[in-house]
Amino acid sequence: MKYRRLGKTELKVSIIGIGTWQFGGEWGLDYSQKEADAILDKAKDLGINLIDTAECYGDHLSESFIGSYMQRNNRQDWVLATKFGHHFHERFKRTEEWTPQEVVKQLEASLLALKTDYIDLYQFHSGPDEAFDNDEMWNVLNKQVEAGKIRHLGTSIGKNDNIHQTEASSKVNSQAIQVVYNRLDRAPEERVFPTCIEQDLGVLARVPLASGYLSGKYKPGAVFDETDVRHRHDREATLQKLQEVERIEQQEVPQGMDMAKWALAWCLKHPAVTAVIPGCKNADQVTINASSVDLVSTNHPQDWKD
Numbered sequence: 116m117k118y119r120r121l122g123k124t125e126l127k128v129s130i131i132g133i134g135t136w137q138f139g140g141e142w143g144l145d146y147s148q149k150e151a152d153a154i155l156d157k158a159k160d161l162g163i164n165l166i167d168t169a170e171c172y173g174d175h176l177s178e179s180f181i182g183s184y185m186q187r188n189n190r191q192d193w194v195l196a197t198k199f200g201h202h203f204h205e206r207f208k209r210t211e212e213w214t215p216q217e218v219v220k221q222l223e224a225s226l227l228a229l230k231t232d233y234i235d236l237y238q239f240h241s242g243p244d245e246a247f248d249n250d251e252m253w254n255v256l257n258k259q260v261e262a263g264k265i266r267h268l269g270t271s272i273g274k275n276d277n278i279h280q281t282e283a284s285s286k287v288n289s290q291a292i293q294v295v296y297n298r299l300d301r302a303p304e305e306r307v308f309p310t311c312i313e314q315d316l317g318v319l320a321r322v323p324l325a326s327g328y329l330s331g332k333y334k335p336g337a338v339f340d341e342t343d344v345r346h347r348h349d350r351e352a353t354l355q356k357l358q359e360v361e362r363i364e365q366q367e368v369p370q371g372m373d374m375a376k377w378a379l380a381w382c383l384k385h386p387a388v389t390a391v392i393p394g395c396k397n398a399d400q401v402t403i404n405a406s407s408v409d410l411v412s413t414n415h416p417q418d419w420k421d
């Protein structure tokens with residue numbers, strides 16, 4: 116594994132992390148603790164120390180799987196990133212909750228589910244600018260930082276060119292940006308990444324496999340089960356993405372190379388990107404995803420130096 120400094124948080128993170136939206140049951144599978152453990156065990160074996168989860172991947176369900184694993188596997192060795200701002204009701208149904216009181220309540224629920232007394236990175240979960248611009252919310256969160264319940268604050272921007280929230284990060288003491296970035300969607304390169312570099316924000320590239328489409332295993336016309344979030348994607352947009360993936364596979368991916376491995380390494384080459392957080396369905400995917408470090412050279416501005 117290779118490690119980088121998550122911007123000014125100074126956290127040492129593996130460049131391949133694990134996204135765990137999948138544990139919440141919205142990707143066509145309901146997970147058991149044993150299945151979640153197998154993914155996290157494989158991550159640990161391969162030197163991965165970064166896990167991204169959220170309050171609404173199930174009703175704190177993904178956090179709860181991770182918390183139970185952490186109880187048996189040295190919590191202090193991991194960097195746990197979770198989020199606030201939503202309440203999960205049932206599959207694909209959430210409501211938003213941004214008042215300072217609601218946010219503190221969510222923090223306590225996340226700590227309980229994660230079975231820990233601190234969160235390494237607590238992220239504003241893709242909320243609107245009006246919610247982000249509430250200073251009272253950030254004041255309350257910064258008090259929780261002082262109290263030691265949160266080590267660092269971050270922002271997961273919804274639209275991946277949200278320059279408003281990215282530019283305002285340092286002002287509210289948000290030290291990392293989570294953003295959709297992959298070979299099919301390069302929008303952050305234009306405005307978001309330059310200000311991340313200028314402010315020394317850590318950057319977590321989410322959806323780095325374009326929801327799995329960039330793995331190359333789906334062909335144009337692919338259909339998904341209705342319990343899989345991809346069933347809800349716009350059909351025409353998915354068709355175009357899958358056609359573009361075929362072109363990329365032929366013209367850009369070296370022959371014989373696993374395309375998921377290639378796609379993750381592609382994201383990690385940008386000087387603003389600290390780590391990728393691919394969602395993983397099983398331990399084999401963790402192994403392939405971790406192997407993309409072989410394609411990443413060590414001349415990145417955030418390379419970890421002991």
Ligand SMILES: NC(=O)c1ccc[n+]([C@@H]2O[C@H](COP(=O)([O-])OP(=O)(O)OC[C@H]3O[C@@H](n4cnc5c(N)ncnc54)[C@H](OP(=O)(O)O)[C@@H]3O)[C@@H](O)[C@H]2O)c1
Binds near residue numbers: 133134240327375
């Ligand atoms: N608003 C937010 O803050 C927000 C929103 C979205 C995601 N996220 C975070 O970002 C993480 C990653 O995003 P994502 O899970 O939506 O998309 P993603 O990482 O682009 O795609 C994940 C999917 O790709 C497939 N996959 C993974 N590794 C593979 C491999 N080696 N070979 C072939 N297929 C592979 C799996 O699905 P199949 O095997 O079924 O194809 C997996 O569920 C999430 O888990 C979550 O932690 C945050």
